[in-house]
Amino acid sequence: MTTLAFSYAVNLLSRREYSEFEIRCKMQEKAFSEQEIEDTLAQLQQKNWQSDKRFTENYLRARAQRGYGVNRIKQELRQLKGILPETVDEALMECDIDWSEIALNVLAKKFPDYRARQDAKNKQKIWRYMLSHGFFAEDFADFIGNGTEDEFY
Incomplete structure (x- = not known):
C-alpha cells in the first residue's frame, strides 16, 4: 500500500462516510492498482475509519429525512452504493424510523388535500408518487381520501 493511496482514501473519508464500493470506484478512477486498493481498504476497515454498517445507518437516516421510503432506500x-443485502436488512432492523409518519409527512407536503375525496386520476397520481418514493401501500393507503385500492388494479 502506498502512502498516496491511503492519503487519498482518508481525504475522501474526512468529508463524509463512503461505502467500500464507492471508495473502490473512486480509487480505480485515479488509477490505483488493485493491490493498493485492497490494502488501503483493509487498513481503513481495521482502524474502523470505513464501515459499511455505519455508512448504511447514516444513509438510511438521511434518506428517510428527505422523504424516501424503505424500498427506495434499500434499492x-x-x-x-454496493452494500450487501444482509447489511441493509440488519440496519433496517436496528433503526427506529416510523415509516408511516414519514409517508404522512410526504403526503401532506406534496398533496395538501390528500384527505379529501379523490377521483381515480388523482388517487393514481398519489399512489404512483408514493410507490416511486419507496413506500409500502400500508404506509399511506389509509390516509388517502375515500375509496379502495382495488380501483387501481
Missing part, C-alpha cells in the same frame, strides 16, 4: 444502497 439505492444495494445498487448504487
Whole structure:
C-alpha cells in the first residue's frame, strides 16, 4: 500500500462516510492498482475509519429525512452504493424510523388535500408518487381520501 493511496482514501473519508464500493470506484478512477486498493481498504476497515454498517445507518437516516421510503432506500444502497443485502436488512432492523409518519409527512407536503375525496386520476397520481418514493401501500393507503385500492388494479 502506498502512502498516496491511503492519503487519498482518508481525504475522501474526512468529508463524509463512503461505502467500500464507492471508495473502490473512486480509487480505480485515479488509477490505483488493485493491490493498493485492497490494502488501503483493509487498513481503513481495521482502524474502523470505513464501515459499511455505519455508512448504511447514516444513509438510511438521511434518506428517510428527505422523504424516501424503505424500498427506495434499500434499492439505492444495494445498487448504487454496493452494500450487501444482509447489511441493509440488519440496519433496517436496528433503526427506529416510523415509516408511516414519514409517508404522512410526504403526503401532506406534496398533496395538501390528500384527505379529501379523490377521483381515480388523482388517487393514481398519489399512489404512483408514493410507490416511486419507496413506500409500502400500508404506509399511506389509509390516509388517502375515500375509496379502495382495488380501483387501481
